[in-house]
Amino acid sequence: MPGDIRTDAARGGSRDTTDSIGSAVRRDRKAIFGLRNPLKAGVSLAAVSLLAGVAPVAALDLTTMQAEMSVATSDVIQVAVFAGIMGAALLSAIWLIRERGRIAADNxxxxxxxxxxxxxxxxAESLLNLNDQRLVVWMKDRAKPDVVGSLGLAAGVPEExxxxxxxxxxxMARSASQLERAIAELREKGRTFELVVETQRGSLLEAHGRNSASNAIVRFVSLSDAQTEHARLRAEHISLQSEYETIRGLIDALPMPFWLREIEGRLRWVNPAYAAAVETGETADVVRDxxxxxxxxxxxAIAARHRDGKLFEQTVSTVIHGDRRLFSVVDYAGREGIAGIATDRTEIETVREELRKVQRSHSETLDQxxxxxAIFDAHEKLRFYNQAFQKLWDLDVAFLDSAPANALLLDRLRTDGRIPEQPEWRRWKEGVLSAYRAVQSQEDWWHLPDGRTIRVVANPHPAGGVTWVFENLTERMDLESRYNAAVRVQxxxxxxxxxxxAVFGPDGRLRLSNPSFAKLWGLPEELARPDTHIKAIRAACELTAKDSPWAGFAADVTxxxxxxxxxxxxxxMNDGAVxxxxxxxxxxxxxxITFVDVTDTVNVERALKDKNEALQMADQLKNDFVQHVSYELRSPLTNIIGFTELLSLPDTGPLLQRQREYLDHIGSSSSVLLTIVNDILDLATVDAGIMELDIGEVDVDRIVKQSAELIAERLREHGIELDxxxxxxxxxxxADEHRVRQVLFNLLSNAVNYAPDGSRITLACRGKGGLIEFSVTDEGPGIPAEVLDTVYRRFESRANGGRRRGAGLGLSIVKSFVELHGGQVEISTGKGRGTTVTCRFPSEPDAMRPAAE
Structure with missing residues (x-):
């Protein structure tokens, strides 16, 4: 089973190898996709390809080797890695060769x-330079612009x-201002523009402003002659358009009516002031209507003026909003239309009229x-003078009205010798004329050659000019001198x-007194001094007077x-003085308070009062006696006259011649006596103020004849003729016919008394200025001057060359009766030329006046 064990180990190693290769591939992918350099990316891709190609082979070899023989795991890994590297290098070399060729082609x-x-x-630069243009470019990310192209020095454009x-x-300043304003709007708001700018040499350039996404460009282009003329016309058009808009705006804002008319006279355009003047809201409505x-x-009148080819300029009146207003109208007729403007001068004319009135009033005031x-203007010319100025210097009015210069006036006064001669005349005159350059008023004193002293004041005007005031102080100085002398004399x-x-002040203290005051009241010296209070003087004076008035004096003074x-x-006073x-x-x-010792006067006055009372009593007794005797004499006289006339009648019996003469003398004497008594009664009635005139129609011819008949006997007696x-x-x-007859009778009687035998008396009457004049003229010796003042006195009888002395009542009666009628009596006389007495009666007496006594 060892073989199985190896197989599992081989499998385990195979898995580990596979995981290691996968990890490497993942790392290489990350490296490949994370690199930006193409070359590095290519190498990584080659390595990946090599590993991808080696991995199946390695797996196959491992499987074969496991099957055929047993190989160490580390050797296999090394071989595989080397084979992968070599494959990757080969692939990378191939890829690099291909990339290099592609990059060379791109380059x-x-x-x-x-x-x-x-x-x-x-x-492009050649074209820019060829077309005489210059560009200014502002980049978005740069504040400093680029300048491209050239315009040439001939246009006045600097190259720098x-x-x-x-x-x-x-x-030019105007062009520079417009251009800078347009460039600012181009850069900030993107607003394009086209301008025609003018250099300081007078050349014209076109400036075009354009804006793109990233740039702002201004192009300056030189213009050809035609383009220049076109640009100039365009600039003028723009200028005129601007001026037209400005003037149009100004005219719309003016408060003065303005209008444009067709050449035929029809309204074409009016401003708002015109519309407001005709009480219409819109200007278009004014033109339409x-x-x-x-x-x-x-x-x-405007149309007639324009037909003569003249400008109409006149002040006319019209009704605006129900009020009569004055407008200064200027109306101009051009080839294509008519323009007019009306300026309201109502307030100006009112103010001007008020100014004229004020100036006229000032002139009239200054003349008085x-x-x-004298007023001189800023050019030192005489513009106004009053009558006192002309009289002071005795200058010709024509010379003063010619507006002479101040320097010329001074030279004229010097030549005429009216101002004092100065040692340095030029310097003195410059000093006088320096008033025109002064700010404050100047004052000087001139001592004239004729002895007068003149105070000269120069008041400069804020707007130029000087007002000269010449005050004659001669009389004032003389009066001051006289006043001082009068004070001393006083x-x-x-x-x-x-x-x-004694003079007391408002505080009750004595200001002034003389020695007589203290003497009259017996005041001690310390009380008669100034600053003494009236209370102390009152206490001292009340002891010397019976009924002292000093209490009232003290009340009035304090x-x-x-x-x-x-x-x-x-x-x-207590001593009897008054x-x-x-x-x-x-x-x-x-x-x-003044005091006068009138003791003697009072005593004399008392004596005079007693005497006057006695005289009044005597006069009253005289009047009573005269009235009583007069009335008592009238009855016996009337009886005597009646019996005399009765004895003169034939029925009474024959009378001897001598008896008749005696009766005539008795009758004439009785008539004279009756006349005197009647005159006395009349005068007493006049004096008593109870005489009343019986005013009626007086026939002049009849009353003159009656008066002449009354005096006819005396005229025949002395051979006197009456004309x-x-x-x-x-x-x-x-008038009162009876009183007028008495006046004429007394005048004729007085004339007969003084007229020489065989002379002539003239009685004349005439109407003159609402008066009736009766005049009686004799050829007597006349009235002496010393007697003339007493001819109207009663009972003042003097012969003065007359035949007999009368009672002295004739002229008194005449004067009294004439003045009762409101008339007057006048005597013209002289030694050796006779006497004329004229009595003037009003033709229509309105009231009875008091007669002279």
């Missing part, structure tokens, strides 16, 4: 392709890569000033016044009185 093919690619690259990529160095902003008359003002005057003066008002009065005081409130809150001139007299006027 040869790759070299051909590489040669072809190099040839294509060279051809860094300089070329700095587009702003060789392109043809709504017009301007009235028909304005459109006709006594201070000279002090001396107050100290020497007999009138006591402000405790109910009302601040001036008052006057007098106080009696002081008259006046309390005057001064504007600055102070109070001045009556009524050529310019009215037929009648309204």
């Amino acid at each position: 040869l093919e790759l070299r051909g392709r590489l040669a072809e690619q190099n040839t294509a690259l060279q051809r 890569r860094a300089t070329f990529l700095a587009f702003g160095r060789w392109l 043809g709504k017009e902003l301007l009235p028909t008359s304005v459109r006709d 000033l006594t201070t000279a003002v 002090g001396e005057t107050l100290d020497n016044l007999a009138e006591g003066v 402000g405790f009185a109910d009302e601040r008002r001036d008052r006057r009065g007098q106080v009696e 002081l008259r005081y006046a309390l005057i409130n001064l504007p600055n809150g102070q109070v001045m 009556v001139d009524l050529s310019a007299a009215p037929q009648r006027f309204r």
